[in-house]
Amino acid sequence: MTSPMLCALPKFLCQGQCLRWRVAVRFNSSAKSRWLDRQKGDSFTREAKVQGLRSRAAFKLMHLDDKYHLFRKGSSQKVLDLGYAPGAWSQVALDRTGPNGVILGVDILPCAPPRGVSAIQGNILSKKTHELIRLFFSKHFQLYQEDQLHKDNGYFQHMLEQELEGLIPDGSKTGLQIDRSKVEKTPIDVIVSDMYEPWPQTTGFWNNITNSAYDRMANTTGVAIKDHYMSMDLCDAALVTAIDLMKPGGSFVCKLYTGKEDKLLESRLKKAFENVHRFKPSASRNESKELYFIGLKKKHKVDKLKVFSE
Numbered sequence: 056m057t058s059p060m061l062c063a064l065p066k067f068l069c070q071g072q073c074l075r076w077r078v079a080v081r082f083n084s085s086a087k088s089r090w091l092d093r094q095k096g097d098s099f100t101r102e103a104k105v106q107g108l109r110s111r112a113a114f115k116l117m118h119l120d121d122k123y124h125l126f127r128k129g130s131s132q133k134v135l136d137l138g139y140a141p142g143a144w145s146q147v148a149l150d151r152t153g154p155n156g157v158i159l160g161v162d163i164l165p166c167a168p169p170r171g172v173s174a175i176q177g178n179i180l181s182k183k184t185h186e187l188i189r190l191f192f193s194k195h196f197q198l199y200q201e202d203q204l205h206k207d208n209g210y211f212q213h214m215l216e217q218e219l220e221g222l223i224p225d226g227s228k229t230g231l232q233i234d235r236s237k238v239e240k241t242p243i244d245v246i247v248s249d250m251y252e253p254w255p256q257t258t259g260f261w262n263n264i265t266n267s268a269y270d271r272m273a274n275t276t277g278v279a280i281k282d283h284y285m286s287m288d289l290c291d292a293a294l295v296t297a298i299d300l301m302k303p304g305g306s307f308v309c310k311l312y313t314g315k316e317d318k319l320l321e322s323r324l325k326k327a328f329e330n331v332h333r334f335k336p337s338a339s340r341n342e343s344k345e346l347y348f349i350g351l352k353k354k355h356k357v358d359k360l361k362v363f364s365e
């Protein structure tokens with residue numbers, strides 16, 4: 056492990072900006088070692104290892120599915136896993152819809168998805184990400200392949216969000232040949248969102264970029280009110296995705312750190328789904344404020360403005 060002694064400057068001069076100091080601080084943090092100790096003694100963590108699952112979070116989705124029957128084995132359900140990295144929920148979705156299910160993970164951090172799962176690195180708050188999800192499920196392009204769309208447009212990476220809005224209908228701006236009538240507006244059957252803090256990257260990964268996503272993310276702070284409001288934003292983003300991209304009748308799960316606005320989220324969900332439930336799976340630690348909201352049977356006509364106006 057890098058030692059603070061390697062830094063040429065005293066800490067008060069480099070003001071903690073020096074990478075070496077930051078490395079030392081990150082890896083020596085007592086919070087991290089507490090996290091590692093807790094993981095070692097945890098039966099779900101051990102079981103996840105035995106079953107080849109990427110994290111203990113898998114058991115939370117299993118419990119949710121056992122209770123609310125989100126997935127149908129052998130169906131061709133299209134499942135969107137928001138905040139999929141490192142990929143345990145996607146593994147469960149794949150297993151429980153297999154062999155015909157189609158699973159797409161979206162995460163703001165780069166991460167190789169589990170075998171059989173496709174993935175997009177993107178921010179769910181961006182319209183570009185929504186459009187890519189829609190195109191993927193409409194089979195308009197294959198991720199990871201050298202398709203024409205990618206060659207010509209780099210998956211829209213160079214475009215502004217406003218440009219994207221005008222892009223799809225006629226393709227005139229860029230010459231994109233997308234037949235809008237073949238793009239399903241609401242292709243998805245199930246959306247699950249476990250979005251919040253990135254998983255602690257302990258092995259096989261070295262994040263050595265100046266503008267580190269990890270530092271900019273909504274990491275759990277331990278300050279309940281902050282975690283609550285930040286997770287509320289991500290739940291709203293997941294709900295907007297469900298309203299815009301999910302089939303009527305579809306199912307939805309999102310994680311919230313509980314607090315003052317639980318009821319507000321619940322009332323929004325009730326405007327979009329026939330049945331709404333709260334559930335804390337047994338794999339969710341007692342001391343954690345996390346709670347899952349489940350929306351079943353998406354309503355036929357959902358007016359986004361009405362959902363978000365009180």
Ligand SMILES: C[S@@+](CC[C@H](N)C(=O)[O-])C[C@H]1O[C@@H](n2cnc3c(N)ncnc32)[C@H](O)[C@@H]1O
Nearest residue numbers: 112138141142143144162163179249250251253
């Ligand atoms: C707790 S982890 C998810 C664990 C995952 N369910 C599993 O089973 O492996 C939360 C993830 O949400 C992602 N995330 C947070 N904000 C996001 C955003 N705005 N768009 C996409 N992903 C986001 C983080 O990068 C992180 O990987």
